[in-house]
Structure formats: structure tokens, C-alpha cells
Amino acid sequence: MSWKVKSFNELSTHELYEILQVRTQVFVVEQECPYLEVDGKDVHAHHLYKEENGEVLAYARLLPAGVSYNEPSIGRVLVKEGHRRKGFASELMKRGLAFIHNEWGEQPVKIQAQEYLREFYGSFGFKAITETYLDDGIPHIDMILQNPTS
Structure with a gap:
């Protein structure tokens, strides 16, 4: 098993297909939420x-400042069913925050989180900056991490 981080142009067509397939499985099918999953931000x-063996087990999309928010952001965070509760989500967030800090040198980091994950993201130092609101029928909150290095 290996962790990878690639720009859109570095992804092979197979890697991109696997990523889009697992994102659709989790966010559209599992969560029963029809929405435009391929939103133009992936590029x-x-x-x-x-x-592992060509299968994406965990994934996050790292967006530079100016794409979704004024700040860089992490989104589409997922661990594939059958691979959850193995620490992959925590490792994913640690690696994502390290990439943003080390490669982009950017602070703070803003995310849109499903409300039920407030404590999970809070464990990395993210603080809620909005009240709970519905996005595609699912309760969400916006959160910000002022100092990704702490």
C-alpha cells in the first residue's frame, strides 16, 4: 500500500477513473445524495x-487558495467501505495538512464538513465558523484551521 499525491495532469486515466469511481460510490450512492460530483475543481x-493493487482505499482533494475559498481547502475526504476504522482518515488529514503547509506554505485552511464529523476535524484544530446548514440535504458546517502546523 502506498500514499500518493498528484496534480490532475500527473494522474493516469486509470487513477482518475478509480478516484472518481470511489468518490461517486461514497458521496452519491452510499449517502444517497444525487449531486454533480465532478464539479470542475479537480483540474x-x-x-x-x-x-493498494490499483484500488483507491482513502482519498482527499487538496485545493489551492482561490478555487473554493480564499484559503486552501481539503475536501472529498473519504475512506472506502471495508477499509474504515483503520486510521486511514487521520493519516489522510495529517498528510493533506502537511502537503498544504510544506508545498504551498499556506495558512489558514478552510473546509466544509459534514456536521457529524465536527469532532473528527476538531481533533486537528479546525473550529466551526458557521452554524449548521443543509447542503444537498446533508447537515454541514464550515470550519477553519488557523495554524496547520500546530
């Missing part, structure tokens, strides 16, 4: 993922 992103 600006770095794609962080854990892969």
Missing part, C-alpha cells in the same frame, strides 16, 4: 490517496 487540485 486545479492535488489528489491525495492511499492505493
Whole structure:
């Protein structure tokens, strides 16, 4: 198993297909939430993922400042069903924050989180900056991390 981080242009067509397939499986099918999953932001992103034998087990999309927010952001955070509760999500966030800090030198980091994950993201230092709101019928909050290095 290996962790990879690639820009859109560095992804092979197979890697891109695997990423889009697992994102659709988790965010559209599992969560029963029909929405435009392929939203045009992937071309600006770095794609962080854990892969084993060509299968994407965990994934996050790292967006530079100016794409979703004024700050850089981490989104589409997922661990594939059957691979959850193995620490992959925490490792994914640690690696994503390290990439943003080390490669882009950017602070703070802003995310849109599903409300039920407030404590998980809070464990990395993210603080809620909005009240809970519905996005595609799912409760969300916006959160910010002022100092990704702490």
C-alpha cells in the first residue's frame, strides 16, 4: 500500500477513473445524495490517496487558495467501505495538512464538513465558523484551521 499525491495532469486515466469511481460510490450512492460530483475543481487540485493493487482505499482533494475559498481547502475526504476504522482518515488529514503547509506554505485552511464529523476535524484544530446548514440535504458546517502546523 502506498500514499500518493498528484496534480490532475500527473494522474493516469486509470487513477482518475478509480478516484472518481470511489468518490461517486461514497458521496452519491452510499449517502444517497444525487449531486454533480465532478464539479470542475479537480483540474486545479492535488489528489491525495492511499492505493493498494490499483484500488483507491482513502482519498482527499487538496485545493489551492482561490478555487473554493480564499484559503486552501481539503475536501472529498473519504475512506472506502471495508477499509474504515483503520486510521486511514487521520493519516489522510495529517498528510493533506502537511502537503498544504510544506508545498504551498499556506495558512489558514478552510473546509466544509459534514456536521457529524465536527469532532473528527476538531481533533486537528479546525473550529466551526458557521452554524449548521443543509447542503444537498446533508447537515454541514464550515470550519477553519488557523495554524496547520500546530
